[in-house]
Amino acid sequence: MVYLWSVLSLGGLTAALAGLLIVSERLLVDYGVCKLDINSGEEPLEVDGGDTLLSTLYANEIFIPSACGGKGTCGHCKITVTAGGGRVLPTETPYLSRKEIRSNVRLACQVKIREDIFVRIPEELLNVQMFSSVVESVRELTYDIKEMRLRLTEPMEISHRPGQYVQIQVSSAGEPIFRAYSISSSIAEPNIVELVVRLIPGGICSTYLHSLNVGDGVNFTGPYGEFVLNEDPSVEVVCVGGGCGMAPMKNIIYSLYERWPERSCWLFFGCRTTHDIFYLEQFEKLARKHPNFHVVYAMSEKLDESEQWEGDTGFVHLSVDKCLGADVKRQAFLCGPPLMIEAVTGVLREKGLRSKDIFYDEF
Ligand SMILES: Cc1cc2nc3c(=O)[nH]c(=O)nc-3n(C[C@H](O)[C@H](O)[C@H](O)COP(=O)(O)OP(=O)(O)OC[C@H]3O[C@@H](n4cnc5c(N)ncnc54)[C@H](O)[C@@H]3O)c2cc1C
Ligand code: FES
Known part of the structure; x- marks a missing residue:
């Protein structure tokens, strides 16, 4: 009991001291105006x-x-600080x-500006x-997934690559916070972000x-993301998603068939049960129009007798393994939970894909 009390007191004291340090640094330390030099620009910014x-x-x-809104927990805010960033924390x-x-990459949310800084x-x-933007439509896709189409108002068009994402800005306790959401509409609709x-x-x-609701305003920044579609039409494209990891896949697939109607592409979508299925009918329709497009949905959990399903069962990486031959020129895009990404990456590496041909976003 005495031990527990000491630990709690020490913890409380440490938290109070840390809080005091932050507050006193804010109130007492004045770093003045610092220069912020971006890409060795001729006119550095002057910032407090x-x-x-x-x-x-x-x-x-x-x-x-910044998928975590600056909390230092996503690792997305990497930039190079060549001088003035202090030690890596x-x-x-x-x-x-x-x-x-070694290359001076830092997390921008952890680096404090205390002197002239060069990035x-x-x-x-x-x-x-x-x-x-303004919400144009809202549609329920499953019990916990909604699709919303945002019509851009200012600027009125966005130029993005298939698979990129935007960061939605929302106010929480008076502070702006940001979260990443992939664009699911194709590049053929530059005035919409779905x-x-x-x-x-x-x-x-x-x-x-x-x-x-329809008519509500939404602000966001973008586009972000590293996904780059191979421009060589002989390269087969493999998309693997689970849950809302469908979003970038839909963008990639529709953008792909706008440009290369004959291109070979696979979509593997992992669901737990049939209640997680969405967009299947519209992808089957697309596959009838483009014979080189193949759609495989896989159910990982034991299904109820009431659920009608004749397609694949088991984890989605097993379907990838079953359907894809080895040593075909391919690139792959994966979006979903970390365990799914790990399992699918393992299968794709065995099929001969190199790391640089596998793009993924974990969420
Ligand atoms: C590149 C990228 C693209 C993304 N694209 C999409 C997308 O297209 N659609 C989409 O719905 N999401 C997407 N996400 C996830 C999204 O950015 C948010 O993380 C997610 O919506 C949760 O944010 P929140 O503010 O609602 O929850 P928070 O307020 O951040 O979290 C609330 C609580 O839920 C927990 N939590 C957070 N995320 C999850 C999770 N996935 N599962 C279970 N618990 C969780 C947190 O630990 C916390 O305890 C993407 C993420 C990244 C990095
Ligand atoms: S680590 Fe998430 S914003 Fe910096």
């Missing part, structure tokens, strides 16, 4: 020191990916490889914009998105 690099860049309309090391640390940001990120969103119980942003 004391804030994080991520929020300072955001205030200057430079939008760095223990909160950063779990997300940085040794090579990245390198890829041109693509400098082109990320803030968009306003999302497929799973409701996470208690989740801030998914609850906000599920509460939207």
